[in-house]
Amino acid sequence: MFPRPIEKSAPWVGIAYKVFLPIALILWLLPLIGIAITSVRPASDLASGNYFGMPSGFAFVENYSSVFKNSNIGWYILNSFRVTIPTVIGAVALSCLTGYALAVYKFKSNLFVFFLFVAGNFVPFQILAIPVRDLTLKMGLYDTMTGLVLFHVAFQTGFCTLFMRNFMKALPFALIESARVEGVNEFKIFWHIVLPLVRPAMAALAVLIFTFIWNDYFWATVMAQSADVRPVTAGMNELKGQYKVAWELISAAAIVAALPPVAMFFLMQKHFIAGLTLGATKG
Amino acid sequence: MATVTLKNAKKQFGAVEIIKGIDLSVADGEFCVFVGPSGCGKSTLLRMIAGLEDFTSGSLQIGGKEMAKVESADRGVAMVFQSYALYPHMTVKQNIGFGLKMTGHSLADIEGRTKRAADMLQLEPLLDRKPSQLSGGQRQRVAIGRAIVRNPEVFLFDEPLSNLDAALRVQMRIQIGKLHHDLKATMIYVTHDQVEAMTMADKIVVLHAGRIEQVGSPLELYHRPNNMFVAGFIGSPKMNFVNVEAGTGSSLKLPGGGTVKIDGMKAKLSGKLTLGIRPEHVELAKKTADANVSTVVRAAEYLGSETMFYVTLPDGTEAAVKADGLAKTQVGDTLLLHFPPKACHVFDPDGKTLHNGDLSK
Numbered sequence: 001m002f003p004r005p006i007e008k009s010a011p012w013v014g015i016a017y018k019v020f021l022p023i024a025l026i027l028w029l030l031p032l033i034g035i036a037i038t039s040v041r042p043a044s045d046l047a048s049g050n051y052f053g054m055p056s057g058f059a060f061v062e063n064y065s066s067v068f069k070n071s072n073i074g075w076y077i078l079n080s081f082r083v084t085i086p087t088v089i090g091a092v093a094l095s096c097l098t099g100y101a102l103a104v105y106k107f108k109s110n111l112f113v114f115f116l117f118v119a120g121n122f123v124p125f126q127i128l129a130i131p132v133r134d135l136t137l138k139m140g141l142y143d144t145m146t147g148l149v150l151f152h153v154a155f156q157t158g159f160c161t162l163f164m165r166n167f168m169k170a171l172p173f174a175l176i177e178s179a180r181v182e183g184v185n186e187f188k189i190f191w192h193i194v195l196p197l198v199r200p201a202m203a204a205l206a207v208l209i210f211t212f213i214w215n216d217y218f219w220a221t222v223m224a225q226s227a228d229v230r231p232v233t234a235g236m237n238e239l240k241g242q243y244k245v246a247w248e249l250i251s252a253a254a255i256v257a258a259l260p261p262v263a264m265f266f267l268m269q270k271h272f273i274a275g276l277t278l279g280a281t282k283g
Numbered sequence: 284m285a286t287v288t289l290k291n292a293k294k295q296f297g298a299v300e301i302i303k304g305i306d307l308s309v310a311d312g313e314f315c316v317f318v319g320p321s322g323c324g325k326s327t328l329l330r331m332i333a334g335l336e337d338f339t340s341g342s343l344q345i346g347g348k349e350m351a352k353v354e355s356a357d358r359g360v361a362m363v364f365q366s367y368a369l370y371p372h373m374t375v376k377q378n379i380g381f382g383l384k385m386t387g388h389s390l391a392d393i394e395g396r397t398k399r400a401a402d403m404l405q406l407e408p409l410l411d412r413k414p415s416q417l418s419g420g421q422r423q424r425v426a427i428g429r430a431i432v433r434n435p436e437v438f439l440f441d442e443p444l445s446n447l448d449a450a451l452r453v454q455m456r457i458q459i460g461k462l463h464h465d466l467k468a469t470m471i472y473v474t475h476d477q478v479e480a481m482t483m484a485d486k487i488v489v490l491h492a493g494r495i496e497q498v499g500s501p502l503e504l505y506h507r508p509n510n511m512f513v514a515g516f517i518g519s520p521k522m523n524f525v526n527v528e529a530g531t532g533s534s535l536k537l538p539g540g541g542t543v544k545i546d547g548m549k550a551k552l553s554g555k556l557t558l559g560i561r562p563e564h565v566e567l568a569k570k571t572a573d574a575n576v577s578t579v580v581r582a583a584e585y586l587g588s589e590t591m592f593y594v595t596l597p598d599g600t601e602a603a604v605k606a607d608g609l610a611k612t613q614v615g616d617t618l619l620l621h622f623p624p625k626a627c628h629v630f631d632p633d634g635k636t637l638h639n640g641d642l643s644k
Contacts, residue, residue, distance in 0.1 A: 172366060172368065174364045174365075174366045174367075174368035175368050175370060177335050177362075177364070177368070178362065178364055178368035178429075179381070179382070179385075180334075180335070180355050180356065181333055181334070181335070181355050181356065181360065181361065181362045182356065182361075182381070182382030182385070182386070182429075182433065183355075183356030183357070183382060183385070183386045184356075184381070184382060184385040184386070185385070188385050192381070192385070193370055196372045197371065197372060
């Protein structure tokens with residue numbers, strides 16, 4: 001049997017395993033635990049310098065309700081959805097089309113175009129910040145939802161195309177050829193055969209992109225200014241206050257903001273059916 | 284129903300010529316099998332007929348109409364793939380009806396045609412299953428059903444049985460043969476298995492390195508091969524080839540000093556030649572006087588109904604002999620062989636046939 005059960009190995013291995021596993025787990029979870037504890041710490045604890053000790057009280061209700069009362073976080077979360085959902089739809093839809101073209105059609109510059117998509121991922125986006133801001137200003141897209149969505153879609157399509165192209169390339173090509181001989185047109189092949197078969201990949205991609213865009217702070221600060229556009233990552237800044245940083249509120253806000261990607265993951269979970277294409281060809 | 288005619292068909296991939304000028308005519312309702320070793324271009328040729336590969340040059344006519352530049356869908360062909368190519372997310376019924384539905388056939392029409400195909404192939408109980416719930420043979424039948432519903436003029440099969448086990452292969456071979464009889468459609472079938480070719484074909488096309496070596500009925504190819512390639516390829520186990528030298532008149536000198544006198548030899552023999560004789564036509568001689576050659580048994584397979592001896596001739600040539608199941612010779616023993624002249628084929632040094640034996644005499 002492989003891997004060998006830990007109970008069957010030498011005693012010292014078993015003991016070391018039982019000691020180090022919890023340590024590693026706690027180390028790994030420490031930042032998350034820190035945020036979670038801070039989010040329920042009363043403000044007085046932080047004022048008196050009790051950052052990492054036991055909280056003196058449980059201020060869950062106070063902190064979480066004041067996050068919603070003292071800032072526009074509800075509005076910012078809505079903004080985040082208004083940016084993220086169109087971006088996910090746009091990037092996944094576009095990359096399915098580009099991925100299909102690059103995976104299925106033989107044309108001269110196929111590989112070159114594919115490498116262009118891939119190479120785009122290697123450009124650090126920090127160096128693009130100023131040109132993109134100038135461009136959006138000139139196009140009248142600065143500080144608009146449309147601008148933010150358009151640029152997110154543009155930046156994510158490279159990676160998505162790489163992902164979808166490789167997934168589609170792995171489908172048995174005979175499926176497509178068989179449909180062609182039957183007289184099914186190319187778009188219907190794409191829609192009725194290829195798309196249903198790459199559904200697990202689309203689900204995985206949607207979750208990934210949702211998380212990327214939801215957690216984006218960089219473009220949110222570069223391309224958005226007004227409260228109408230600002231997504232939750234940038235909006236949280238508001239809780240900093242004028243004279244002191246309210247860490248307990250920022251922590252609480254961070255946890256609230258992290259919930260949608262987690263929910264998204266569990267929602268899409270059932271679509272990750274691996275091996276949907278199993279049994280497609282060989283017996 | 285239609286004839287298929289290829290004229291000087293050529294196909295190049297880059298600088299490599301895969302199909303080097305094929306002229307072929309398949310009659311209406313004929314079962315034509317392309318056979319050849321791997322890499323001979325038989326699948327490529329089939330895909331060219333299907334419209335999945337372009338012609339580099341040459342022409343293709345189906346039912347008298349020029350089709351080389353016509354879209355695959357408009358050629359009136361249906362193809363069955365080696366991998367079955369069933370859509371894994373659709374049920375059997377949806378798989379069979381998919382092409383019709385996508386090309387705008389009415390639901391009643393699809394229903395009727397699906398039912399007819401299902402009846403023909405005993406698919407009725409499987410219609411609501413997904414391909415992953417089917418066995419290999421069932422998948423193959425669905426793939427054939429998908430071809431039938433389109434009422435094509437020409438059926439194209441690309442090694443359809445090579446993923447099946449031996450027993451199922453025999454069963455499907457019979458089923459496809461029956462289907463051909465029922466539908467009376469033109470069928471072109473690609474295989475590397477010469478047993479499939481022999482059992483199913485009206486006409487066999489032997490391909491080798493992008494060219495046609497010979498076209499003919501199975502028995503024609505078996506009895507009168509045009510060259511050494513066809514002689515060696517058709518027939519199982521394959522024909523024995525023995526290096527011989529021309530003797531006086533129409534006699535041939537065998538390794539070890541024996542001779543064979545070929546009856547009815549028309550060509551003049553000279554120099555080094557090759558003698559071909561099938562394992563099933565070699566006879567065991569009881570006395571040295573009757574034998575043409577004395578050999579040593581290297582391996583023996585006792586199959587009950589027959590015994591296969593693999594022997595070494597005096598010059599080191601290896602040969603196979605099919606003897607009856609009662610033969611008692613052991614490995615290491617000497618085996619005396621008699622080559623009946625009417626079963627001997629003679630080939631020149633280029634591999635061309637100089638003489639075909641005639642067993643009917």
